[in-house]
Amino acid sequence: MQKSSKLPIEIKISTVVAISAILHSADPLAIDAALKQMTGGVSDFFEDEFAVIDVGAIAEGAPAIDWRALVDLLKKYRLNAVAVRGATPAMADAIRARGLSLDDGSSGAKPRADDAPASAPAAVATPVAAATPVPAAVTAVVSPGAMIIDTPVRAGQRIYARGCDLIITAAVNNGAEVIADGSIHIYAPLNGRALAGASGNAEARIFALSMQPELVSIAGVYRTFDDGFPPEMARQPAQIRLVGDRIDILSLSPASRA
Template structure:
């Protein structure tokens, strides 16, 4: 009997990673293009077709948005918009006409404390999942003991991530908690992915291409700061600034 008779025509499984957030403070396509050019340092594969949520909470009310132009600018730098965050319901039809979904989170009032939205669940390419192991304090951690190769993406959802092997250039590691690399950290590291501003990134040998804490990014087009490169260091978020410090001192960059 044909094997196909025992196979389901389709299976739906959850595959969840973090889409990057493109937080707009202007809708001027020329300004966005120039900013992305500076951010990527002219690298054609800097973002590698990352799925993207466009966040317009920081735009002044009433700003006219040319969605076609903005999508084109993001696509130029290999960012793939899939959704719009913090848009009013009145924009829903226009947003949908461009093939984007609408996240319904609204702008916080002046008397409210902004809450970082959770990352959008999206289908992803090479992603490693792992069963989190319980820590004594009841939290969880994902442990990766093998090298993270170029093109791989690891996401530790709801927990810290520990990597004991090298993270290569072109790899991406993501955690909702902190990231600890007991080896060389190249590639990209994104901690506090669901909005935890207290998360940190630690590595024994620090030389990343890009780091992020709670959605705030810092890139290193001119190389990682020499005083911290290839040495034990930590990265943390102070306000809206990414700080780099030695693991053993208060020195920072």
């Protein structure tokens, strides 16, 4: 019998999209209440996303953090903690003991063997600058300033345009998610989730010829539409922008701008 020439394991560079859980309190009860309010009780709001716990805002003056309780609490809301950002050196051993990596916020979480320590109510979820490969069913063209998608983005698919705008000429269906570090331009219906300014660009915007999203986000500020998109702009050309800490929806129809 001919032996396989393949090694039992291959190591390749791969990046993933994660959620950044930015703590402004170490109190589990406060965090639980904030997440309950944020998700509206929707059990699959986060859909088992990876999470980076950012304690930079409270690390210096916070009491001892119960990492086990915190990890378990996030898992309750289907957030899988994989790393901690903004930790002090004194926190490092306790973080490693929970199986978490330390992230300095530059290019991802460092291996635990050589870790070096490195920001609403209780917790705010934002995407971090990481990338998910485009699914095989999606055709993508990357130009210097944009990623261009010419095929529908279907339920369960996620597209991430790292470091550029995202242009989509077909529908983004319910259950699909499109993410860009820049702006998102959809020349078709937007029915799924759209997250622009994923690396923190508050000037990014979301445009669609037919706006009916499940969720939108600009620079980590979310707005969901559990009660439906505003009826006067539903399925009409519109743009989403960030004004201060508020998500604004503006019509793009000629009549509304006359």
